[in-house]
Amino acid sequence: MTNFMNNVNDVISLVEGKFNVNKTEVVDRYQVSFEVDKGDVHHLLTVLKSEGWIQLSYLSAIDWIAENEFELVYIVFNWEKPVHIQVRARIDRENPVMDTIMPIYPGCKYYEREACEFFGIKFPGNPDYDKQLILEYWDDIPPMRKDFDPQAYSDKKFPVRNYTETHIFTDGKESQQAKRADRKTRIDAVKGGKK
Numbered sequence: 001m002t003n004f005m006n007n008v009n010d011v012i013s014l015v016e017g018k019f020n021v022n023k024t025e026v027v028d029r030y031q032v033s034f035e036v037d038k039g040d041v042h043h044l045l046t047v048l049k050s051e052g053w054i055q056l057s058y059l060s061a062i063d064w065i066a067e068n069e070f071e072l073v074y075i076v077f078n079w080e081k082p083v084h085i086q087v088r089a090r091i092d093r094e095n096p097v098m099d100t101i102m103p104i105y106p107g108c109k110y111y112e113r114e115a116c117e118f119f120g121i122k123f124p125g126n127p128d129y130d131k132q133l134i135l136e137y138w139d140d141i142p143p144m145r146k147d148f149d150p151q152a153y154s155d156k157k158f159p160v161r162n163y164t165e166t167h168i169f170t171d172g173k174e175s176q177q178a179k180r181a182d183r184k185t186r187i188d189a190v191k192g193g194k195k
Helices: 002-018 038-050 106-119 150-157 177-191
Strands: 023-028 031-035 055-064 069-077 084-092
Touching (some): 002 023, 002 031, 002 038, 023 084, 055 106
Antiparallel strands (some): 055 069
16 A cells, blocks of 8 residues: 555655646545646646656546536556546636647547537647547537537437337237246246246
């Protein structure tokens, strides 16, 4: 346990010694989170990469609708010192723009595309950030924004279906449910009712 906490403490010393950190949180013995200003993200990620945090494990966002902000979350990992570092920064929700980190972590290309598609965040410098990745032919506000209404979207896009309490097959095939129940009863009898 001491080695893990030494790694976390080393990370805290490294980051807080070089950056103005708004908030530090030790998530667990393998993970620490730093909230910094938007303008410090690229420099901090560059320093972390030069110190061994060479893997970008994830990039996503959180919608803080009440504060009218998005929080970008970058997670990097060091294979020599097994500590995940979260780098967090708030950006304006009305004009969500953050320069790409592709020069630092080229693998961010698809994470940034996903954040654009699901939250509407723009990443200038990433030539493909605004290309659709998952939501083919999506024509509404990004679905992970808290003001997206999935019920309204569903009502607008799909026909209303009324379901009865009992299911009726319309394809003319007989239900297999009775056969499955009978088979289970026979199996239980052979096993003596034991699982």
